[in-house]
Amino acid sequence: MSIPMNPGANLRGAVDLSGLASRPSTAAAASGTDAAGGDAISVPSLVLGGTDQNFGQFIELSARVPVVVELFSARSEASIAFAPILERLVVQQGGALVLVRVDIDANPQLVQGLQATTAPTVVVLIGGQPMPLFQGAVPEAQLSQVMGRVVEAAAQSGVSGRVIVEGGAEAPVPEPELPPLHQEAYDAIGRQDYEAAIAAYRKQILQAPNDREAVAGLAQVSLLHRLGGKTLDAIRAAAAAGPDDVDAQLDVADLDLSGGHVADAFDRLLGLFPSLDGDGRDRVRERLLDYFEIVGVADPLVASARARLAGLLY
Structure with missing residues (x-):
C-alpha cells in the first residue's frame, strides 16, 4: 500500500x-x-x-x-x-x-x-x-x-x-447532464451504494443493450463492490496461501487491476485458466470479459489478452 x-x-x-x-x-x-x-x-x-x-x-x-x-x-x-x-x-x-x-x-x-x-x-x-x-x-x-x-x-x-x-477566456462549462439511469448510477457510487449503482446500470443495459458506457460502468462498479470491505493485506495473503484457489486469485486480480497493474491481472488469470475445471474456467472467463470492458476494448493489452484467452478456449 x-x-x-x-x-x-x-x-x-x-x-x-x-x-x-x-x-x-x-x-x-x-x-x-x-x-x-x-x-x-x-x-x-x-x-x-x-x-x-x-x-x-x-x-x-x-x-x-x-x-x-x-x-x-x-x-x-x-x-x-x-x-x-x-x-x-x-x-x-x-x-x-x-x-x-x-x-x-x-x-x-x-x-x-x-x-x-x-x-x-x-x-x-x-x-x-x-x-x-x-x-x-x-x-x-x-x-x-x-x-x-x-x-x-x-x-x-x-x-x-x-x-x-489568461486572456479573459472563461473556463469551459460542464457538459450536458447524463442520461437518467447513468446519473442514478453516478449518484449511488457517490454514496458508495454500489448495489444501487449496479441495479441502475443493469436497468440501462436492458433498455439499451448497445450502451457500451453502461456496460463498462457496470463492470467498473462491480469491481468496486467486490473489493469493498476487504483489505489489501488479507487479499494478498489469501492469494499467496491458495495459488489454486479461484476466489483468492480472482480477488487479487481485482486488486491488481484496481491499482493499474493491468498486465499483472491478465497474466494471473490467464496463467490460472488451464488448471481449472469447467466452472472455474467460466468464472475466470467472465471476469476477464469484465476487465476488457473496464480497460477498454481498444487497449493493446486487451487485444493481447483476448487473443490468449481465445487460444486457451479453442
Whole structure:
C-alpha cells in the first residue's frame, strides 16, 4: 500500500473529506487574504506542469482554489490512459479546480513528499494542505463524484475561488447532464451504494443493450463492490496461501487491476485458466470479459489478452 488511506474508505475510493469542513484554510490565514474573495484568478491553463522547483506556487494557489495534483509516469500505461479522463473531469468543474501534473520520473522530491509509489497517484491541495485521494486508475463514474466532493469540501474550508484562462477566456462549462439511469448510477457510487449503482446500470443495459458506457460502468462498479470491505493485506495473503484457489486469485486480480497493474491481472488469470475445471474456467472467463470492458476494448493489452484467452478456449 503506497498511500495512507482513510480506513473507512474502500480500497481505492476517495478518502473522507468531511474533516476539511471545519478546518480553516491555513495558507489563506497565514497570508491574511480571503481565500474566496477578489477577482477570478488568471492562469495560463487549467492544466499545469508541476516540478520540484515550482511546486511552491501551487501550494500558494491552493489557498484560493483547490489544486488537484496528478503524479504520472510516461512508462505507465494505466497512467497514460487515465490522464485525459481526469483532465476532462477537472475542466468540467468550470474553473473551480486546477490540475497540476507531476512526472514522477523527473521530480523525486515531490514523489517522496507526496508518498507516491505508483502512477497515477492523485492528491488534492486545499489551503496548502495535501490530502491523498487515490492511487491507480479510478473508474470515471467514481472519479466524477470525487471531483465534486473536493469542490464542496474546499468551499466549506473557505477555499472557493475560481480561475479563468489568461486572456479573459472563461473556463469551459460542464457538459450536458447524463442520461437518467447513468446519473442514478453516478449518484449511488457517490454514496458508495454500489448495489444501487449496479441495479441502475443493469436497468440501462436492458433498455439499451448497445450502451457500451453502461456496460463498462457496470463492470467498473462491480469491481468496486467486490473489493469493498476487504483489505489489501488479507487479499494478498489469501492469494499467496491458495495459488489454486479461484476466489483468492480472482480477488487479487481485482486488486491488481484496481491499482493499474493491468498486465499483472491478465497474466494471473490467464496463467490460472488451464488448471481449472469447467466452472472455474467460466468464472475466470467472465471476469476477464469484465476487465476488457473496464480497460477498454481498444487497449493493446486487451487485444493481447483476448487473443490468449481465445487460444486457451479453442
